[in-house]
Structures are given as structure tokens and as C-alpha cells.
Amino acid sequence: MDSFRSKENLNRFESIFGKTNRPPRLFQAPARINIIGEHVDYLGGIVLPAAIDFAVQVYLRPNDTSSYHLYSVTYNETVELKKPLGPNPKSPWADYISGVISEIEKLGHTIPGFDLLVDGNIPQGSGLSSSAAFEVVTGYAINETFGLHLSREEIALIGQRAENHFVGTKCGIMDQFIIAVGKQDDCISLNTETLKYTYHHFDLGDYEFYLINSNVKHSLKDSAYNQRRSECESALVKIKAKYPNFTQLYDVNLSESELENCHLTKEEFKRTKHVTSERERTKVVIDGLESGNFKEVGSSLFQTHWSLSKEFEVSCPETDFIVDSLQSMSVTGARMIGGGFGGCVLVLDTKDHFYKIEDVLKKSYQQKFNIELDFYKFQISDGVKEISL
Numbered sequence: 001m002d003s004f005r006s007k008e009n010l011n012r013f014e015s016i017f018g019k020t021n022r023p024p025r026l027f028q029a030p031a032r033i034n035i036i037g038e039h040v041d042y043l044g045g046i047v048l049p050a051a052i053d054f055a056v057q058v059y060l061r062p063n064d065t066s067s068y069h070l071y072s073v074t075y076n077e078t079v080e081l082k083k084p085l086g087p088n089p090k091s092p093w094a095d096y097i098s099g100v101i102s103e104i105e106k107l108g109h110t111i112p113g114f115d116l117l118v119d120g121n122i123p124q125g126s127g128l129s130s131s132a133a134f135e136v137v138t139g140y141a142i143n144e145t146f147g148l149h150l151s152r153e154e155i156a157l158i159g160q161r162a163e164n165h166f167v168g169t170k171c172g173i174m175d176q177f178i179i180a181v182g183k184q185d186d187c188i189s190l191n192t193e194t195l196k197y198t199y200h201h202f203d204l205g206d207y208e209f210y211l212i213n214s215n216v217k218h219s220l221k222d223s224a225y226n227q228r229r230s231e232c233e234s235a236l237v238k239i240k241a242k243y244p245n246f247t248q249l250y251d252v253n254l255s256e257s258e259l260e261n262c263h264l265t266k267e268e269f270k271r272t273k274h275v276t277s278e279r280e281r282t283k284v285v286i287d288g289l290e291s292g293n294f295k296e297v298g299s300s301l302f303q304t305h306w307s308l309s310k311e312f313e314v315s316c317p318e319t320d321f322i323v324d325s326l327q328s329m330s331v332t333g334a335r336m337i338g339g340g341f342g343g344c345v346l347v348l349d350t351k352d353h354f355y356k357i358e359d360v361l362k363k364s365y366q367q368k369f370n371i372e373l374d375f376y377k378f379q380i381s382d383g384v385k386e387i388s389l
Contacts, residue, residue, distance in 0.1 A: 051182025127338020298333025314340030
């Protein structure tokens, strides 16, 4: 987000909520990518995310009342929240703030009233996790403003619980976690069962990651996300009936015949196959990035995409077309990222290949779907932080 927009939003904040001798404070949380480990962060899996330089910003200032006054630049809408906080069907964006306040207060804190303005440049529906950025920046802003002494890891967990309990998406911890603890030029390998994590600094040399936004968002996304999660949970129950030592689906290492003895449905079998094969691909990718074996990394990214498409069934014709086209154009690697059914494709390729790809793919995608593609270059950035004015 540029400083010009920040100044513009400060003027906007003061025109909406009034000017006092106590200026609002500005906080920013990034978007995220996940290099490998897709749909395993709610199954105890290892993921490899990084924060990137798209962002959600909030201005926040205490208002000495018991009400929360909110303004969204994106929706050009003002909302007032009063306790007890409940869902807001007319303005669902406000539920992210209500959820964060509710989860912080469950820990024994009382959150006084405040004025908040939110703006962002994370493309909506792109799979770059604007909702998690919103939750984390809200939690961090409340924490810093009211001196609650919550750690970044605790703020991530509060954001996840807000989305699980208040918004109603049973997301895992990955998005909120990397947005809370991200570091410029580093990604993290995060064990989503133990929440232990390690920073990794990769030198990509002549290679780069970039994003292609399919500019489609299919309405299946939220309902199918929760359905996939329940299929994974029911698969684990059946597997544990025969093999009680497994505590997470991610750890299952059975042969196909052993899995067939567990009486899984066709869907449960396919979901298990994706999750357990993703475990092996994640090891290959971490090793490949550290040793500079980018061909191996790229091959694993393609494998992940087709596993997400065929075994986990969370892709769509548009993102399949993009990845298939990239593969035929000898790109190093690519895969859909995020919850699925649209959004972005993450690409790994040599820097000099980009200009050969962009125009050709834009043209063929437009001809097939009558939709324009967007290409995003990005930098790996810091996690949530305060911006000094």
C-alpha cells in the first residue's frame, strides 16, 4: 500500500470520525502465498508459506464509548457495533472485527470502544487470504492500542478462531500464522499440529515466483471447503478404527490395499491420497529450494496442482487451463493456491521466460473463457506491523 493512500485514508478517517488531540494509529498486515502444503493445515500438516507485499491497512483510535464505529473504504460503508456482538448479515465484512473482539474477550480482556477504518489492495477472491490479513491486523491493532501483551502467535490463533466460530469457515491456522510472524525475504516451514516453525531464506537466483489471477471465484468455495474438511475427518475416524496409532490424516502411511481395508468412501480415499502425497512433495520442495534444484521444485508444484484438481477436487476449468497451458509452454512449475474454485495460480519460472508467457496466455485464456488474466509480481515481505505516520 502506498503512503499516498495512507495519508488520504487519514483524512478520510478524520472526516468520518472527527479529529481529536489523539491521532489514530496505522497498522498493516500482508497477503500470503503458500509454496507447498495445500489443504493440509487443518490436518496437522507441514506448510511453506510466505507473506507478500499486498496488504490490508487499518486506522484505529479509542473513542471512549462502549461502541465500535467501523468504516470500509472498499464498500464505502459505515457500521456501528454494540455488545452483545452478533453476525451482521447486511455487512458481513464487519463480522471479522466482531469475531476478533469476541475471541479476545473470551481470554478475559475487555475491549473498549474504538473507531476503525479499513482499506486494502489484496485482490478479492484471489486466494491470497485477505480475510486472514483483516483478522490479524485487527487483532494486532487492538493488542497494541490497548496494551494487551498478546504474542504474534496468540494473535494468529485469535484470528483463526474468529473465522471458525464467528464467520463460519473451518480454516486451518496457516494463513493467520504467516501473516502474524512473516519476515521480509523469508518463508516459514510451519508444523500446523505443534505450531513449531522455522524461517527459510531461499536464493532464487535466475528464477522467480509470480502470480496469475484467474479472475474467477466460484460460489462452491466455502461450502466445499467445509465439506472437504469433514471428508478428511471421517476418513481419519475410519482409519483409526483399524490403525489407532494415527492421530492426524497427514501422518497416515498405509498402502492402497491397507487403505481399502478401512472401508473409505471413494471421496475419502481420494482426499487421503492427496493429503499423504502432499506430505512427500513438501519434503522434496523444501530440499529443492535449499539446494537450488528448481526443476524438482517445479515438478512437485505441477504434481500438487493435479492432485488438488483430481484427488481433492478443489480446482476449476479456468485454473486447470492456466496450469495446463503453462506446462505445455515449458514453465518450471505452477499450481493453484488457496481454498480453490478460482483465485490465483502460483508460478515458478526463469525470469527471462515471463515476457514469452504473458501475452500468449492472456490471449488464449480470453478466447476460451472471455475473461482477462492479471499477472502479479510480488516481494516477500514482513508480517503484521505498525506503520509510523
